[in-house]
Amino acid sequence: xxxxxxxxxxxxxxxxxLMGMAAIPAVTMLPRSSFAQTPATxxxxxxxxxVTDTEVTVGILHSATGTMAISETGSIEAEKxxxxxxxxxxxxxxxxxxxxxxxxxxxxxTFAEKAKKLLVNDKVAAIMGCWTSASRKAVLPVMxxxxxxxxxxxxxxxxxxxxxxxxxxxxxxxQILAGLNWIAKEKGAKSFFFIGSDYIWPRTSNxxxxxxxxNVLKGKVVGEEYYALGSTQFNSVINKIKLTKPDVIFTDVVxxxxxxxxKQLKAAGIDLSKQALLTISVTEDEIDGIGxxxxxxxxxxxxxxxxxxxxxxxxxxxxxxxxxxxxxxxGDVTQAAYLGPWLWKLTVEKAGSFDVDxxxxxxxxxxxxxxxxxxxxxxxxxxxWSKTRVGRAKLDGQFELIYETADLVEPDPFPKGxx
Amino acid sequence: MNDSRFTTxxxxxxxxxxAVFLVVILPLCLDVFRLNLVAKYxxxxxxxxxxxxxxxxxGILSLGQGVFFGLGGYCMAMFLKLExxxxxxxxxxxxxxxxxxxxxxxxxxxxFFWKPFHxxxxxxxxxxxxxxxxxxxxxxxxxxxRVGGTYFAIITQxxxxxxxxxxxxxxxxxxxxxxxxxxxxxxGWDIRPDHAKIVLYFFEVGLLFACIFIAQFVRHSKLGxxxxxxxxxxxxxxxxxxxxxxxxxxxxxxxxxxxxxxxAMFALNVGFMSPSFVGIVPSIEMVIYTAVGGRLSIxxxxxxxxxxxxxxxxxxxxxxxxxxxxxxxxxxxxxxxxPNGLAGIWGDYVxxxxxxxxxxxxxxxxxxxxxxxxxxxxxxx
Numbered sequence: 052x053x054x055x056x057x058x059x060x061x062x063x064x065x066x067x068x069l070m071g072m073a074a075i076p077a078v079t080m081l082p083r084s085s086f087a088q089t090p091a092t093x094x095x096x097x098x099x100x101x102v103t104d105t106e107v108t109v110g111i112l113h114s115a116t117g118t119m120a121i122s123e124t125g126s127i128e129a130e131k132x133x134x135x136x137x138x139x140x141x142x143x144x145x146x147x148x149x150x151x152x153x154x155x156x157x158x159x160x161t162f163a164e165k166a167k168k169l170l171v172n173d174k175v176a177a178i179m180g181c182w183t184s185a186s187r188k189a190v191l192p193v194m195x196x197x198x199x200x201x202x203x204x205x206x207x208x209x210x211x212x213x214x215x216x217x218x219x220x221x222x223x224x225x226q227i228l229a230g231l232n233w234i235a236k237e238k239g240a241k242s243f244f245f246i247g248s249d250y251i252w253p254r255t256s257n258x259x260x261x262x263x264x265x266n267v268l269k270g271k272v273v274g275e276e277y278y279a280l281g282s283t284q285f286n287s288v289i290n291k292i293k294l295t296k297p298d299v300i301f302t303d304v305v306x307x308x309x310x311x312x313x314k315q316l317k318a319a320g321i322d323l324s325k326q327a328l329l330t331i332s333v334t335e336d337e338i339d340g341i342g343x344x345x346x347x348x349x350x351x352x353x354x355x356x357x358x359x360x361x362x363x364x365x366x367x368x369x370x371x372x373x374x375x376x377x378x379x380x381x382g383d384v385t386q387a388a389y390l391g392p393w394l395w396k397l398t399v400e401k402a403g404s405f406d407v408d409x410x411x412x413x414x415x416x417x418x419x420x421x422x423x424x425x426x427x428x429x430x431x432x433x434x435x436w437s438k439t440r441v442g443r444a445k446l447d448g449q450f451e452l453i454y455e456t457a458d459l460v461e462p463d464p465f466p467k468g469x470x
Numbered sequence: 471m472n473d474s475r476f477t478t479x480x481x482x483x484x485x486x487x488x489a490v491f492l493v494v495i496l497p498l499c500l501d502v503f504r505l506n507l508v509a510k511y512x513x514x515x516x517x518x519x520x521x522x523x524x525x526x527x528x529g530i531l532s533l534g535q536g537v538f539f540g541l542g543g544y545c546m547a548m549f550l551k552l553e554x555x556x557x558x559x560x561x562x563x564x565x566x567x568x569x570x571x572x573x574x575x576x577x578x579x580x581x582f583f584w585k586p587f588h589x590x591x592x593x594x595x596x597x598x599x600x601x602x603x604x605x606x607x608x609x610x611x612x613x614x615x616r617v618g619g620t621y622f623a624i625i626t627q628x629x630x631x632x633x634x635x636x637x638x639x640x641x642x643x644x645x646x647x648x649x650x651x652x653x654x655x656x657x658g659w660d661i662r663p664d665h666a667k668i669v670l671y672f673f674e675v676g677l678l679f680a681c682i683f684i685a686q687f688v689r690h691s692k693l694g695x696x697x698x699x700x701x702x703x704x705x706x707x708x709x710x711x712x713x714x715x716x717x718x719x720x721x722x723x724x725x726x727x728x729x730x731x732x733x734a735m736f737a738l739n740v741g742f743m744s745p746s747f748v749g750i751v752p753s754i755e756m757v758i759y760t761a762v763g764g765r766l767s768i769x770x771x772x773x774x775x776x777x778x779x780x781x782x783x784x785x786x787x788x789x790x791x792x793x794x795x796x797x798x799x800x801x802x803x804x805x806x807x808x809p810n811g812l813a814g815i816w817g818d819y820v821x822x823x824x825x826x827x828x829x830x831x832x833x834x835x836x837x838x839x840x841x842x843x844x845x846x847x848x849x850x851x
Contacts, residue, residue: 163742164510185648250647250648
């Protein structure tokens with residue numbers, strides 16, 4: 052330890068010397084104790100990241116414009132709140148976090164370009180960002196090539212694992228299996244109808260759900276339909292639902308399509324207080340658009356609801372509203388985005404370094420006891436251990452917690468028997 | 471402009487200036503990251519060049535150039551994706567050796583139309599032929615029936631929308647909305663590190679100049695003059711015995727092939743391809759590049775593309791939440807104040823002054839990058 056501090060002092064000295072002779076007295080007069088609390092930059096940053104004696108720079112990379120802005124704004128807000136709180140508590144290794152925000156503009160190549168800019172030009176120590184799988188897939192090669200660290204907040208389809216990414220949302224099995232088990236047991240459900248938007252996440256999620264229904268629950272999938280992103284006509288599938296009378300409608304329709312889907316479901320006379328519907332794609336954010344009266348009674352399978360009753364969440368929700376306004380709602384992904392900066396801070400402190408390689412190696416086992424969802428821990432595969440929860444939508448747009456797994460669910464991005 | 475030579479002297483100077491700018495100045499001033507960004511901008515310059523021929527000279531406004539950019543890009547991306555999906559790279563999949571998105575979509579064998587893309591020769595041919603033939607079919611179907619002007623523009627938009635839906639919908643074969651990501655090597659040569667980016671940049675600039683010379687050749691040939699004549703008085707040309715439709719098809723196909731080369735270079739430079747370049751919005755953006763540069767100017771198209779994209783990047787870096795408004799304002803200002811774009815500003819304000827400075831005896835003897843002979847007769851379409 053003392054060896055490292057000495058080296059750090061020397062090279063800090065050398066740097067100051069270059070900056071000008073006038074700096075010499077200042078450096079030599081610096082009390083040793085100031086280095087004891089704040090380790091020297093040269094010791095905690097050996098790869099040329101944007102770390103100074105007082106500041107460390109991270110990137111925020113989400114869509115502030117374009118079609119995804121409505122979803123990603125919550126993540127941006129949560130990350131800024133976390134950074135502000137960390138700074139108020141003294142920062143990371145004695146350094147305040149400064150962030151550079153870039154706009155991915157809902158455009159996947161722009162995400163890749165901006166990620167590269169953050170890593171190559173700005174030398175950020177970590178990036179909090181991405182939302183859709185498409186944007187993550189575009190950014191991933193950049194992160195791996197330039198050895199960056201990405202904290203990715205969204206629940207997603209799995210089938211991926213990278214040294215350079217920490218997945219703070221749930222992968223598909225974590226989100227789906229416990230929810231299906233619960234509804235099969237609770238409702239005695241045997242027949243399921245799947246409806247999803249047509250892209251990789253719903254398709255993979257439904258593939259996993261189908262295997263689970265058929266092989267584990269010994270039930271039946273009576274229909275599986277996909278709609279293009281942005282689609283607003285669901286009448287034909289609603290007729291099929293009426294014909295097949297499934298015990299459970301299982302949906303992963305995303306974005307604006309949800310508004311049309313639930314309104315048409317209601318208009319067709321399907322009463323969600325009688326017909327069980329389990330969604331893995333509707334959070335408080337989406338209900339804002341759908342309207343509580345159109346979806347009340349539906350079950351959602353998530354890891355976080357704004358209404359969660361625990362001490363962490365009771366501090367988090369008012370802090371979020373104080374910063375971003377009374378009317379904001381907090382969905383599952385927003386909470387997962389809030390975890391990113393905190394997990395990074397805790398990992399940096401565990402590793403005693405900002406170096407990406409050391410952070411990647413130190414990540415497994417890092418635990419965050421202040422998470423609004425309760426408690427989370429990073430798994431060896433860089434996903435989070437977290438609970439699965441089922442909530443029931445209420446008229447006011449909030450969820451009422453109905454069920455949660457007793458233990459943390461292990462993340463399993465490459466589930467055996469589900470591929 | 472009486473001589474029908476390949477280029478006039480002042481045009482040659484314009485091309486040389488551009489060459490010095492792209493080959494010497496930019497690589498010296500920019501780091502590799504920014505240079506790679508310029509390489510990305512220049513892929514759109516191919517599209518803009520094609521639009522100068524097709525729209526500026528031929529008067530055919532296509533709002534669907536993204537289709538050809540996309541087809542060229544996807545052809546190249548298919549080759550690169552196959553190379554990146556070798557059996558050892560894809561061990562974790564249920565079916566190793568096929569692209570990852572096929573595996574997610576439960577496809578267990580490589581579809582037949584993917585197989586030829588194992589060959590680079592076939593790919594290079596396909597990059598130009600697939601969009602070329604597609605443009606030929608659209609062009610023949612439209613121009614032979616004398617569909618033109620606004621109707622043609624609307625139809626090209628529809629084609630762009632259809633192709634996007636097709637690519638997104640058939641995700642097992644195309645990668646869907648994610649596109650084809652994580653392209654790595656070209657014949658074993660890693661396209662991702664910095665030195666590869668520099669090589670690709672110079673290769674791309676070389677190709678761009680090849681296309682500029684082709685465009686120059688078209689413009690100065692009899693063909694170019696027929697195109698201009700057709701744009702201004704289509705009936706007279708037809709009555710003179712020319713097959714108007716065939717000339718239009720030709721201009722449209724050239725524009726399509728240029729766009730496709732741009733698309734292929736995009737896949738190489740950026741390392742992926744997605745349907746977000748195929749749709750209506752990117753297609754219209756590409757028209758804007760041409761409009762800002764000046765739709766009658768071959769070199770203006772290149773400068774316009776670089777300028778607009780540079781503005782896009784720097785505005786979005788400085789104002790991540792407001793930049794779209796700034797960009798929109800810039801377009802409106804340019805189009806309102808300078809209908810002939812950058813080339814118009816150059817021709818009207820800068821060139822005369824330079825001429826006066828040098829003391830040229832022929833003040834309007836052909837601006838560096840505007841063609842006065844056609845600029846004067848430009849219809850307000």
